Amino acid sequence: MTLSTEKPVAVITGAAKGIGLATAQMFFAQGYRVASLDADEAALREAHLSVSPGDAYEDWWPLPADVSSSVAIDGVVAAIKHKWGRIDVLVNNAGIAFAASLHEHSNADWNHVFAVNVNSAFFMARATLPLLQTKGGAIVNVSSMTALVGQPRGVAYTASKGALLAMTKALALELAPHNIRVNCVCPAGVDTPLMQSWAASQANPQAVLQAQAQMHVLGRMATPQEIASAIFFLATPNASFITGVILPVEGGATLGYRRT
Amino acid sequence: MNIRFDGKVVLITGAGSGIGQATALAFGTAGAHVVVADRRIEAAARTVALIEAAGGHGTAMACDVTSANDCAAAVAKALEVTGHLDVLVNNAGIGHSGSVLATEESTWDAVMSVNVKGTFLMSKAALPTMIKQRAGSIVNTASIAGLKGLPERAVYCTSKFAVVGLTRAMALDHVGQGVRINCVCPGTTETPWIAERLDEAQDPKAARAALVARQPMGRLGLPEEMAAAILFLASDASRFTTGSALAVDGGFLA
Numbered sequence: 001m002t003l004s005t006e007k008p009v010a011v012i013t014g015a016a017k018g019i020g021l022a023t024a025q026m027f028f029a030q031g032y033r034v035a036s037l038d039a040d041e042a043a044l045r046e047a048h049l050s051v052s053p054g055d056a057y058e059d060w061w062p063l064p065a066d067v068s069s070s071v072a073i074d075g076v077v078a079a080i081k082h083k084w085g086r087i088d089v090l091v092n093n094a095g096i097a098f099a100a101s102l103h104e105h106s107n108a109d110w111n112h113v114f115a116v117n118v119n120s121a122f123f124m125a126r127a128t129l130p131l132l133q134t135k136g137g138a139i140v141n142v143s144s145m146t147a148l149v150g151q152p153r154g155v156a157y158t159a160s161k162g163a164l165l166a167m168t169k170a171l172a173l174e175l176a177p178h179n180i181r182v183n184c185v186c187p188a189g190v191d192t193p194l195m196q197s198w199a200a201s202q203a204n205p206q207a208v209l210q211a212q213a214q215m216h217v218l219g220r221m222a223t224p225q226e227i228a229s230a231i232f233f234l235a236t237p238n239a240s241f242i243t244g245v246i247l248p249v250e251g252g253a254t255l256g257y258r259r260t
Numbered sequence: 261m262n263i264r265f266d267g268k269v270v271l272i273t274g275a276g277s278g279i280g281q282a283t284a285l286a287f288g289t290a291g292a293h294v295v296v297a298d299r300r301i302e303a304a305a306r307t308v309a310l311i312e313a314a315g316g317h318g319t320a321m322a323c324d325v326t327s328a329n330d331c332a333a334a335v336a337k338a339l340e341v342t343g344h345l346d347v348l349v350n351n352a353g354i355g356h357s358g359s360v361l362a363t364e365e366s367t368w369d370a371v372m373s374v375n376v377k378g379t380f381l382m383s384k385a386a387l388p389t390m391i392k393q394r395a396g397s398i399v400n401t402a403s404i405a406g407l408k409g410l411p412e413r414a415v416y417c418t419s420k421f422a423v424v425g426l427t428r429a430m431a432l433d434h435v436g437q438g439v440r441i442n443c444v445c446p447g448t449t450e451t452p453w454i455a456e457r458l459d460e461a462q463d464p465k466a467a468r469a470a471l472v473a474r475q476p477m478g479r480l481g482l483p484e485e486m487a488a489a490i491l492f493l494a495s496d497a498s499r500f501t502t503g504s505a506l507a508v509d510g511g512f513l514a
Contacts, residue, residue, distance in 0.1 A: 172514040176476035181511075217435040218500065226500040233492045238263075241447070241485035243477065244514020245507050255432055255503040 007059065009084050010235070011035040011077075011128060013067050013120060014094030016043035018192030019142060019231075022224035023091055024060070025050075026232050033059040035080050035087075037094070039066050067094045067120035068112075070127075077127040087131040089235040092121035092164070093142040097194065098157050110156045117160035121167060129180075136179035138235045141168050142227075145188040145250040161186075165246055172244030181243035183234040188250035189213070189221040216251030263495045266291035269345050270494070271338045273325050273382055274352030276303025278451035279401060281310070282483030283349055283490050288316030290491065292347070295338040297323035299352070325352045325378030331385040344393055347494045348386045350379040351401040353419075355453055360414045368415045375419035379426060383441075387434065394438035397494045400427050401486075402443040404509050420445075424505050431503030440502040442493040447509025449481040476511030 010027040014020040016038035028034045028051065038044045044062040051060045061083070065076045080087060095117045098109060121141055132139070146154060147161035168184040175182055189195065189212040199205040199212075213220045230249045233239055248254055270287045274280040276298030288294045288311035296311070296318050298304040304320035311318040319341070323334045338345045353375045356367055379400055390396025405413050406420030427443040434441065448454060448471055461467035472479060489508045492498055507513050 169514040172511045173476050176511045176514075177478060179477070217432060218502065219436070222500045229497040230501065233497060238488040238492060239508075240488075241477070241481040241510050242489065242506070242508050243511040244509075247501070247506060248504055249498075249500050251500050252431060252435055252502045255428055257432075 007031060007033045008088040009033045009035065009080070009086050010089040010091065011037065011080065011087055011124070012091040012093055013037045013124060016040050016047050016062075018194055019187065019190060019224045019227045020091070020093040021047050022228040023093060023231050026225070026228045027089070028056070028060055030232070032089070033061070033084055035061045035063055035076075035084075037063045037065045037067060037076060039064070039094075067124065068115035070119075070123040073120070073123040073127050077124075077131070081131055086135060087128050088135050088137045090124055090128050090132065090137070090139045091142070091231055091235065092124055092139065094120050095142065095160075097154075097198075099153050101153055102155050105156055113156040113160050114163070117157070118163045118167070121164060125171060129175075132180050133178050137181075138239075139171065139175075139180065139182045140231045140234050141182070141184040142231070143168075143184050143186045143246070145186045145248060145254050148186055148246075148248065148254050168246065169244050176243055181234075181239070183239070183242060183245045183247065185227060185230050185234065186246060186248045186250060186254075187222060187227045188216055188248075188253040190224055190227055191221045192224055195221070216253045217255060218251035220251070222249065222251060263491050263497060264291050265347070265491075265495070267342070268292045268347060269295065269338050269341045270347040270349065271295040271297060271334060271345060271386065272349040272351055273297045273323060273334075273378070274401075275307050275349075276300055278453060279446060279449060279483045279486045280349070280351040281307045283351060283487040284318065285310050285314065285316075286484065286487040286491055287347070288318055289314050291316070293341045294318040295321055295334065295341070297321045297325075297334045297352075299324050325350075325382050326373045328381050328385070331382045334382070335385045335389065339389065345386055345389045346396060348382065348390075348396070348398045349401070349490055349494070350382050350398065352378050353401060355457075356416050357412050357457065358414060359412055362412075363415050371415045371419050372422075375416075376422045376426070379423055383426075383430060387439065390439045391434065391437045396439040398430070398439065398441045399490045399493045400441070400443040401490070402427070402445045402505060404445050404447050404507060404512055406443075407445055407505060407507065408513060427505065428503045435502055440499070442498070442501060442504050442506065444486060444489045444493065445505050445507045445509065446486045447481050447507070447512045448475070449483060449486060451483060454480070474512070476514065479510065481508060481510060
């Protein structure tokens with residue numbers, strides 16, 4: 001029997017809902033301890049309750065944290081180090097969407113999007129590096145298909161996701177000698193609570209969701225689990241020679257023209 | 261993630277050695293019945309013996325992928341197992357070192373024929389079955405040479421860029437029919453072909469050191485690591501991914 005102290009540890013940001021939650025559940029189901037970071041405390045508690053109570057209950061650790069703050073992150077990572085003593089996987093998933101025209105972007109909007117989507121990944125990577133180094137760990141960043149092809153009404157969001165692509169490549173090269181792999185997934189439309197609430201706020205929610213589905217050549221949005229399975233693959237020894245890779249998980253949305 | 265293929269039938273070309281052999285063994289170990297196709301039947305038989313020694317099931321098949329008849333026969337052989345074909349791995353390929361000036365016309369034709377036409381012919385043979393099933397996954401073995409120009413690899417790069425292009429085009433054509441098509445792009449991998457190239461070098465040790473020096477991870481890839489990526493793309497774990505080219509290169513392209 002494996003001692004519980006030997007369980008690998010996955011640290012996942014934005015883990016209370018959507019892709020982050022599905023990812024946390026996948027690592028947990030595969031025997032990982034999960035440090036689940038999110039700014040939304042209520043959602044974190046709800047997610048924790050969704051884990052079946054039992055021996056492993058303590059292996060799911062909800063950590064309320066503002067990941068745009070390096071002070072908050074350094075504190076959280078120190079706590080993980082103290083309690084579990086290791087980090088094997090970091091998933092930088094926390095992110096916010098911001099849809100507006102260029103002239104509607106205030107300085108504060110731009111800075112906020114970059115603080116949550118980009119600074120958080122940098123702070124997390126820097127803080128977890130000493131722990132990742134001892135194991136030969138893996139980092140997976142969650143970018144977006146918009147970083148590959150652009151998107152109107154989203155200059156800050158698209159640029160922030162593009163920054164994650166470049167950060168992935170730079171860190172992959174820098175950390176390869178330490179046997180730390182750094183990769184990135186690019187989802188397109190994913191059926192998450194965020195997507196549903198956004199659609200509900202539109203004039204015709206059904207038409208909006210239909211248009212989202214049709215954007216992908218597979219004719220539907222992804223499930224959060226479909227993004228999670230790609231993240232899980234890249235984070236585990238199955239992908240031991242894969243680093244610096246940008247993997248689209250976008251149902252062919254960036255592929256090109258197709259018959260209509 | 262424990263990817264399983266119990267009850268599935270998988271056809272792999274060029275499966276007598278290197279990445280193809282490791283992939284056949286990985287599918288066999290994961291529960292698939294593997295049709296091991298190779299130009300050399302004795303090499304295919306050796307791979308089947310490895311699969312059986314690991315407790316799996318396989319069938320050896322002599323197959324020259326540049327022959328439409330051979331491709332059709334390989335698909336027919338796969339269909340004899342259970343009547344369906346779940347996964348095709350177009351892995352057969354040949355390498356060549358040299359600039360355009362150092363490439364004979366016959367060499368150009370041979371490389372393009374195996375690497376590109378072979379992928380086309382085998383896909384053409386397998387697709388009708390997969391479309392009828394409304395399910396199937398094709399994984400092509402491209403290369404980092406299909407994403408970036410490399411020195412002294414004129415025809416090889418050309419052929420692998422073509423494999424990536426064919427992957428993307430086929431993905432769009434057949435997405436509505438339940439068939440996903442992706443490719444892996446291995447970096448320099450510990451295969452018999454690489455071993456032979458190193459043996460030919462004036463100073464094999466120095467040649468190996470030079471290959472390793474250009475790898476960010478400080479080592480070459482292993483055939484098993486390419487196999488793991490192929491299994492991922494062939495499996496439901498990647499069911500929202502089609503038309504993608506996944507580099508498995510230790511950071512070479514990062």
